[in-house]
Amino acid sequence: MLNAECRKLKADGRLLIAARKGKTMSQELMGLVEKGGMKEEVPFFEVGDTVDVHCRILEGDKERIQVFSGVVIARSGSGTREMFTVRRIVQGEGVERKFPLHSPRVATIKVKRAGVVRRAKLYYLRDRVGKAVRLKERRIDRGKRGEAAAKGPGE
Numbered sequence: 001m002l003n004a005e006c007r008k009l010k011a012d013g014r015l016l017i018a019a020r021k022g023k024t025m026s027q028e029l030m031g032l033v034e035k036g037g038m039k040e041e042v043p044f045f046e047v048g049d050t051v052d053v054h055c056r057i058l059e060g061d062k063e064r065i066q067v068f069s070g071v072v073i074a075r076s077g078s079g080t081r082e083m084f085t086v087r088r089i090v091q092g093e094g095v096e097r098k099f100p101l102h103s104p105r106v107a108t109i110k111v112k113r114a115g116v117v118r119r120a121k122l123y124y125l126r127d128r129v130g131k132a133v134r135l136k137e138r139r140i141d142r143g144k145r146g147e148a149a150a151k152g153p154g155e
Contacts, residue, residue, distance in 0.1 A: 036082045038102045045084075047072050047122060048115030048135055053086060053099055054107040065107055068097055071115065071124040086123060089133070094126060114138040115130065 045051055053068045069087030073096070077083050082101040087094060099106055115135035125133055 031079075034080045042101060043109050043111060045072060045109065045111045046114070046117075047075055047120060048117035049111050050109040050113040050115065050140075051086060052112060053097075054109070055099075056105050056107050062073070069112070070095075071098075071125070071133075073125060074120075087122075114140055 007095045009043050039062060049074055050070070055066050055068060057064050057066045061084050068088070070086040073086055073087045074085040075082070080100075080102050082102060085096055085098045087096045089095070114137065117135060
């Protein structure tokens with residue numbers, strides 16, 4: 001079947017893909033593989049939102065949860081490779097941390113506050129100090145927020 005033309009066959013509800021010799025995996029097969037590693041429920045948040053990221057930390061045999069609070073300044077990637085960057089100020093020094101969205105190390109993500117932004121990446125916040133770092137709060141009705149979360153971003 002490897003030497004045959006590339007075809008998609010549906011048999012017993014499964015998607016079987018036969019590839020030509022020398023060809024790489026198709027997008028459909030990659031999608032099926034990635035679905036297994038993705039979380040079922042991911043909260044809706046956007047760039048500019050203030051979030052609490054609960055991380056699982058392993059210390060020897062014990063596991064504990066550590067909270068990293070800050071503003072989401074960037075989102076990148078898609079599928080299982082989706083990442084987001086959170087920035088906060090600790091003792092006058094800016095700290096940024098990148099998290100994989102679907103990682104098992106990320107226990108939960110809680111949105112504390114929604115911010116008004118007009119850019120996809122907020123790297124300009126790195127140069128700001130004090131009150132200039134603050135973002136305006138976006139007011140959203142509870143019903144609309146639930147609908148947006150159900151639809152997902154960009155729909």
